[in-house]
Amino acid sequence: MNISNEDKYAYIFKKYGIGKCKNKELCKLFQNYETIINLDIEKVIDFRFKEYEIYNTIASIMEPEKLNKILVDIRRNNTKFLTEAEEYYKRIIDNGVNWTHLSREDYPKNLYNIVDPPAILFYKGRLPDDNKPSVAMIGARQCSLYGKQVAETFTKDFASEDIQVISGLARGIDGISQQTAVDYDGATFGVLGCGVNVVYPPENTELFDEVLKRGGLISEFEFDELPIRRYFPSRNRIISGLSDAVVVVEARKKSGTLITVSQALEQGRDVFAVPGRITDGLSDGCNFLLANGAGIAISSESVINELRNNSYKYSESICETNNLQFIFNQNDEDRISKSQIEDEDDNDDLMDKSLDELIMHYLDQGDLGITDLVALLYDKHHSYEDILTTLMELEVQGAIMKIGPLYRKV
Numbered sequence: 001m002n003i004s005n006e007d008k009y010a011y012i013f014k015k016y017g018i019g020k021c022k023n024k025e026l027c028k029l030f031q032n033y034e035t036i037i038n039l040d041i042e043k044v045i046d047f048r049f050k051e052y053e054i055y056n057t058i059a060s061i062m063e064p065e066k067l068n069k070i071l072v073d074i075r076r077n078n079t080k081f082l083t084e085a086e087e088y089y090k091r092i093i094d095n096g097v098n099w100t101h102l103s104r105e106d107y108p109k110n111l112y113n114i115v116d117p118p119a120i121l122f123y124k125g126r127l128p129d130d131n132k133p134s135v136a137m138i139g140a141r142q143c144s145l146y147g148k149q150v151a152e153t154f155t156k157d158f159a160s161e162d163i164q165v166i167s168g169l170a171r172g173i174d175g176i177s178q179q180t181a182v183d184y185d186g187a188t189f190g191v192l193g194c195g196v197n198v199v200y201p202p203e204n205t206e207l208f209d210e211v212l213k214r215g216g217l218i219s220e221f222e223f224d225e226l227p228i229r230r231y232f233p234s235r236n237r238i239i240s241g242l243s244d245a246v247v248v249v250e251a252r253k254k255s256g257t258l259i260t261v262s263q264a265l266e267q268g269r270d271v272f273a274v275p276g277r278i279t280d281g282l283s284d285g286c287n288f289l290l291a292n293g294a295g296i297a298i299s300s301e302s303v304i305n306e307l308r309n310n311s312y313k314y315s316e317s318i319c320e321t322n323n324l325q326f327i328f329n330q331n332d333e334d335r336i337s338k339s340q341i342e343d344e345d346d347n348d349d350l351m352d353k354s355l356d357e358l359i360m361h362y363l364d365q366g367d368l369g370i371t372d373l374v375a376l377l378y379d380k381h382h383s384y385e386d387i388l389t390t391l392m393e394l395e396v397q398g399a400i401m402k403i404g405p406l407y408r409k410v
Contacts, residue, residue: 001089001098008085009033010101010120015081016070018062020116024102025061032103037075041068097196097223098123110134114241114267118220124196125216128189128242133307134164136239136264138257139173139249140282142370147250147282150274151176154247157300159186163307164215166191166243168235169208171201173249182210189242192219193235194227194396202395203402218242226396229389233259240264244307247297248273251285256385258285270306272297355382355390356399363400363409373407 010033030036041064044055058064100107101120109130111117128134135158139147155165155177165181167174169190181188188211196217199205236259240246246264251257264271272295276283290296297303362368374384391407394400400407
């Protein structure tokens, strides 16, 4: 890729830590970064009564005096920052990674229209086609055979209809959906909670390569950034943001999957849930969504028809998102919070040892599954969420490996 001045300015703008929402609104207002950096805001401030419309518009995004201070500093150090930006992008190119940013025409339109899109988006392969519909397939990592069969059936049908499949390339429903899309020559895109050059989980290495051939790997994190627990809720807003609709196949009532649903609702996306048995914990989340107005995904055709009715692009939600959003905003036992995630992680402590030291200590005694570790650490105040996240980090570091359902110390 060629490195343009606009690319360099995007890097410089991000370097100053201007928030995603402010970044987007400034780009919408002034079209590109170069225009922003060259703004004579001092004049606007000095003549704020004469230029009240411009002043008030800028002030609605951020304090004009604060923005002016940043721009003055950027102009003062322009040569230094441009050189730094060029070196930054050359390193990205050398590692086989592409990028786009808010002021570029190839920035995904679906993602651009959310409240807090990434200022710079990194990818390998290609980005989703704005002219084709996209569906996010999400669900439990430890899914049932029923969930697996549903994910495969839906994704196969989406592939046949040229509907792009977006997911997180995680274990369970994510990976199953994306593998099926690959198997049936469908386009699929993996949004990662780490850099695009980092494979997580490690056993999905082959799938990562296959997804690259059929679509792309996408992340807002630097290309070599390792997965960290706090990255995943942020990653999830991109999964729903790139999509026209979200399909939940299986999920517990308090799970990371439902955080994605909450973000999808905030973004105005259609949400569908696959019904399940009321006695099955893996269906609690889906049945909860259905009870509160989600679209009923009794077949892939029900999702496809809604996309067709919306001319393959999102217009108005087909489910009662106001009711759903009310549920997600409640401050009671049903509220979904990051500390309550059951599908993705849970954690605690033992004496003076950190969680990773505790896990390595127990694995010294033999191979263990996640259920075993949760039981061992139950009275140490470590959540399932934190345990799973730490296992993920240890896998990436090469300290442990996963063999079937068990973890083994390397």
